[in-house]
Amino acid sequence: MLDKDQIRNPAPNFNRLFSRRSSTIRLTLVTLFIGTIIWIMILKPLAESDTLTSDTAKIKKESTQPTWQIDLKKTIDERFSVYKKEQFEEVALKKNRMIPVTAVLLNWKRMEALQTAVNYISKYPFIKEILVWNNNNKTRIYSKDFKLNNSDVELNVFNSEENLHDLSKYTTCSMAKYDYCYFQDDDWLNLYMDSLYTNFLENPNLIHSNSMPVIYLESRRWMFANVDKNLHTGFTWLGCGSFVSRAKVQRFLGQLGSISLIKDRLKLADRYFTLWTNQYPYQLSNPLTPLDQKDGWGVDQWNMVYNNILDATQKLYTALAVKSNSEFFAREEEKPYYNDRIIRAPCLNDKCLFLTNIDPFPHPSRVYYANNITHVRDQESKFNKLDFPSKFFWNNYAYHYAVDSDEKTCWNSFKIPKIGDYFGLQFIEPRFPKKITVISSRDFDASFYIRVSSGGNRWRTCNITSSNNTDHKNRNTFEFDCSNTVKNKQLIRFIRIEASRDFLEPFEICSLILDELNV
Numbered sequence: 001m002l003d004k005d006q007i008r009n010p011a012p013n014f015n016r017l018f019s020r021r022s023s024t025i026r027l028t029l030v031t032l033f034i035g036t037i038i039w040i041m042i043l044k045p046l047a048e049s050d051t052l053t054s055d056t057a058k059i060k061k062e063s064t065q066p067t068w069q070i071d072l073k074k075t076i077d078e079r080f081s082v083y084k085k086e087q088f089e090e091v092a093l094k095k096n097r098m099i100p101v102t103a104v105l106l107n108w109k110r111m112e113a114l115q116t117a118v119n120y121i122s123k124y125p126f127i128k129e130i131l132v133w134n135n136n137n138k139t140r141i142y143s144k145d146f147k148l149n150n151s152d153v154e155l156n157v158f159n160s161e162e163n164l165h166d167l168s169k170y171t172t173c174s175m176a177k178y179d180y181c182y183f184q185d186d187d188w189l190n191l192y193m194d195s196l197y198t199n200f201l202e203n204p205n206l207i208h209s210n211s212m213p214v215i216y217l218e219s220r221r222w223m224f225a226n227v228d229k230n231l232h233t234g235f236t237w238l239g240c241g242s243f244v245s246r247a248k249v250q251r252f253l254g255q256l257g258s259i260s261l262i263k264d265r266l267k268l269a270d271r272y273f274t275l276w277t278n279q280y281p282y283q284l285s286n287p288l289t290p291l292d293q294k295d296g297w298g299v300d301q302w303n304m305v306y307n308n309i310l311d312a313t314q315k316l317y318t319a320l321a322v323k324s325n326s327e328f329f330a331r332e333e334e335k336p337y338y339n340d341r342i343i344r345a346p347c348l349n350d351k352c353l354f355l356t357n358i359d360p361f362p363h364p365s366r367v368y369y370a371n372n373i374t375h376v377r378d379q380e381s382k383f384n385k386l387d388f389p390s391k392f393f394w395n396n397y398a399y400h401y402a403v404d405s406d407e408k409t410c411w412n413s414f415k416i417p418k419i420g421d422y423f424g425l426q427f428i429e430p431r432f433p434k435k436i437t438v439i440s441s442r443d444f445d446a447s448f449y450i451r452v453s454s455g456g457n458r459w460r461t462c463n464i465t466s467s468n469n470t471d472h473k474n475r476n477t478f479e480f481d482c483s484n485t486v487k488n489k490q491l492i493r494f495i496r497i498e499a500s501r502d503f504l505e506p507f508e509i510c511s512l513i514l515d516e517l518n519v
Helices: 014-018 023-041 056-062 072-078 111-121 167-174 193-202 213-221 246-258 270-276 301-321 323-328 376-384 391-397
Strands: 101-107 127-134 154-159 180-184 208-211 223-226 231-234 242-245 282-285 343-346 352-356 422-431 435-440 448-453 463-468 475-481 492-499 508-514
Touching (some): 101 111, 127 167, 213 391, 231 270
Parallel strands (some): 127 154, 208 282
Antiparallel strands (some): 422 492, 435 508, 448 492, 463 475
């Protein structure tokens, strides 16, 4: 008798997609299939799968961004989620605010790296389903090839007869059992699953992604705004770990049906998806952990990136200008608005997130997009005239250096803080802190308030009972009491150190120690 993993299925289970969708979504997706069915049908996917190498693998060659020095195997073995599988059982999900997720991974030629990624993310209880799509028709892979760390995870694999590249990421997500997908390529490992998921929980409608700092800087140049056309969008790489809504993916498939792309562009759908949501993605800036980086495209990566970003933006602009296409593209900017986003980077230990209201980069609306450029570099040149950190500065003083457990590296705010500006932490697991030590590279006075919040909306001021920096001028320890300000002694999820006066120079924060938690 044949192993069930070896039985071929003539096509992916698209019935699973249509069974749960509204009539509007169905009609939208039919548009896609009419436009692309001939091409898709030549794939004849088998039951069990993987795809293209991730985009950022090519970028690695141009990046001088240092990585956090870790023992990868030791970190993988020792890292576990703060979230519990009981929180994602059906009865619990009816009462709590947790969101179960389907992970979508693409494979090309890096089977060992794929196995590492699949095995690792299966540790996290919010990953309830894993779908693997194999784009390599010379290699067949099966569910039995993976060792999962959670027996409750449902794993399905699909083998394709043709390399669908990026497009398979979206067709696979459209078949997901759950309403949200987690994207992961096979050449990077996201060690900050809890952190990214925690930020995603706050605003699940937005795309949430990881970006290495130098690419985060580049992405700030690839944002496009035009208030007259309701254009407010940006690009981010998805393959290094990102959460997206399945509804946005299905809408994107409808967009592909309404705006035809040549086959080569369709295979590079990642360049279009984030831009066509017409929303600024929520990006966290942190070093990435590379896996196997071999077997890249072997093409002119940057030329392809620029061409497709420009084409995607031009098509979006045109669609927004034509009312007949309005149903395919969102026009309202989703909350939280760009200026209201304060979460910046995960802590190295994945137990917290660094937050600050100080953004050293200009708001995207400062660079007006009028659909009159011939190259993305034309848009970049407008951005480059504004005041923002250089690549050298950002490589040495980016957000994550405040929470990398290394007192020799520091985040520099770039801008000079004014009264009311702040920095702080969001905790993955709520707590009731009583002491925080702020370590700077320079003399650090006590001109601050300590404010805390349970939900991130209402902030209360704690009573500072002691402030001490006599032993080390650059090390200030605040002891504080929040018992009279937090109702019913709720556990605290956010803490911020807020300036009580205007400063004369930027903050330079090297480390934070909360009680005994050193970040």
